């Protein structure tokens with residue numbers, strides 16, 4: 001009887017599908033998807049799962065480098081851009097990446113729309129901190145700087161504006177946010193992350209997903225992609241792609257929460273698996289990750305995309321499949337939905353289905369997910385963009401203002417013995433030097449070339465803010481890899497004639513500078529002090545006896561022990577985006593009071609790695625012989641030109657049940673003479689637990705604007721979700737016992753006020 005009813009239901013569904021016109025926008029998305037799927041050939045279905053590099057990209061590669069292993073670069077041996085055009089028109093390609101202009105986006109879309117079923121493409125791009133890989137778009141600070149602002153509203157705004165700039169160019173899907181928890185500064189991609197704390201990373205990730213996706217009703221929304229699942233931020237030796245060997249407990253406590261929350265609380269629409277293997281299993285063939293955790297446990301309903309040719313690497317690198325085709329099989333059967341990118345996918349996956357190894361129903365699942373995204377983004381109704389209208393949105397004044405504001409909020413004042421803010425009357429002749437002083441590297445990784453008139457370098461910012469001063473500039477080139485003794489000597493000499501020296505040092509991560517970069521994707525380091533001759537430059541300039549301040553432009557923490565001990569002030573600008581030069585100058589001259597706090601620990605040396613504030617109790621039982629157990633600058637550290645005092649920490653209750661919440665309130669007073677914004681941080685400590693827990697765990701933060709002399713009461717709610725952890729049986733519970741609540745300006749214990757409560 002049950003079988004019969006089921007059969008009837010299937011027939012009814014089929015009959016109703018046959019009546020549905022998938023092109024009709026008034027029909028519910030689920031029905032449109034089924035109606036379209038019913039009309040597709042196997043080749044067309046597998047085509048929807050295939051992504052390729054854009055035709056301009058391929059044309060450039062064709063010209064440049066056909067010789068070496070160019071699959072990886074997006075050069076497809078044996079075919080050219082016209083073949084891609086033909087396949088698009090045949091409905092055999094579902095998506096492109098690395099399309100950088102609206103003209104190309106429209107051209108490709110026209111071909112897709114002219115295909116038999118007219119299924120539009122979903123165009124993906126790494127719009128990581130603005131859609132600035134493409135020219136003439138706004139470049140905001142990179143993610144690590146955004147995290148240091150602890151400003152989730154600003155992150156939401158950045159994502160919303162990025163979505164608008166993307167849709168203005170006919171791009172629909174950003175490969176962001178990167179919600180990896182970063183605890184190893186040697187890894188080159190730290191700048192793409194929100195730092196070392198799972199709670200902060202989760203909150204920033206949520207804000208971005210919500211900002212990108214809006215209500216997912218088309219218009220100016222884009223699909224978010226949470227990546228790289230999982231733990232690619234902690235590979236062996238900090239080397240990108242290397243294995244990550246991390247216990248299940250640490251994965252669940254540290255690395256997975258941002259994914260879980262982005263899925264459960266913001267319905268992140270897509271997910272990218274990581275280059276690395278996790279505990280012996282390449283992430284691209286991990287059913288445990290893609291199916292068991294993400295879909296079955298967290299409720300992920302979007303689609304999974306592979307990272308750049310990583311399915312092939314199950315065969316070629318990890319050696320877990322004897323052939324490429326076998327790698328495709330393993331990945332699809334583990335839950336993969338879309339292939340980024342390469343020549344052989346279409347044919348070999350079709351073969352796998354025809355041979356009966358992959359059921360067509362499994363392919364249907366993936367295609368359903370991809371088509372659902374396309375319908376929800378409104379691509380069938382609006383496959384094109386109006387290029388001229390788009391120009392009004394991209395880089396508009398409102399977006400530039402957000403880029404500036406977010407840069408101001410992201411720059412961390414690490415040290416100041418009182419020399420800052422600079423006295424413009426006192427310092428008239430100023431030497432400015434260093435690789436990042438007059439360079440577009442302030443935009444960071446995942447930024448392409450932008451017009452000079454749209455970018456304010458630090459030197460330009462200084463000249464604008466202090467026109468009465470003379471800025472003498474000694475160029476040190478674009479990268480620390482090419483610095484010369486001669487230029488260092490010149491700077492050292494001129495330093496003696498200046499009233500003040502500003503050295504703008506750090507890393508180089510600009511995308512197109514292949515071979516010259518020191519930071520960014522695949523730019524991992526063994527040491528994390530200032531690269532190359534930069535240390536010498538700082539020391540020689542400081543040896544002039546004139547006050548020397550250091551501005552660091554970087555995508556990773558730097559070990560700055562000598563600099564901290566010998567220089568009066570250090571500013572970490574991170575990669576502050578296209579208006580970062582103005583923001584740095586405004587902070588140096590006190591037009592803006594710095595407020596940002598570190599979202600990641602600055603160790604004294606790479607030898608201290610791993611070093612993070614939320615370590616377990618025994619982490620520093622003995623420590624090292626040659627170095628203190630302390631970092632140079634801890635998580636949450638950041639100075640201001642005013643001072644704040646914390647008082648009167650109270651809790652709403654002294655005892656709660658495990659399913660109850662509790663409120664903590666504290667008074668924060670601006671005790672200095674300048675207005676400012678203080679980032680108030682709340683940590684917890686579970687005093688005794690069945691399984692070890694971190695000595696501190698961030699569970700709340702708030703940016704509080706305070707006028708000079710003003711006090712405010714700030715409240716936080718500690719929910720059961722924030723108190724729970726995995727017990728011995730790996731169950732998520734709120735454990736009975738005593739908890740400390742610690743509130744203050746950083747994770748330094750001596751600066752935190754403490755109160756306690758008991759869970760009954």
Ligand code: BGC
Nearest residue numbers: 097126175227228307308521
């Ligand atoms: C990176 C991804 C990125 C992709 C496409 C890969 O190398 O790991 O983060 O989205 O390239 O550019």
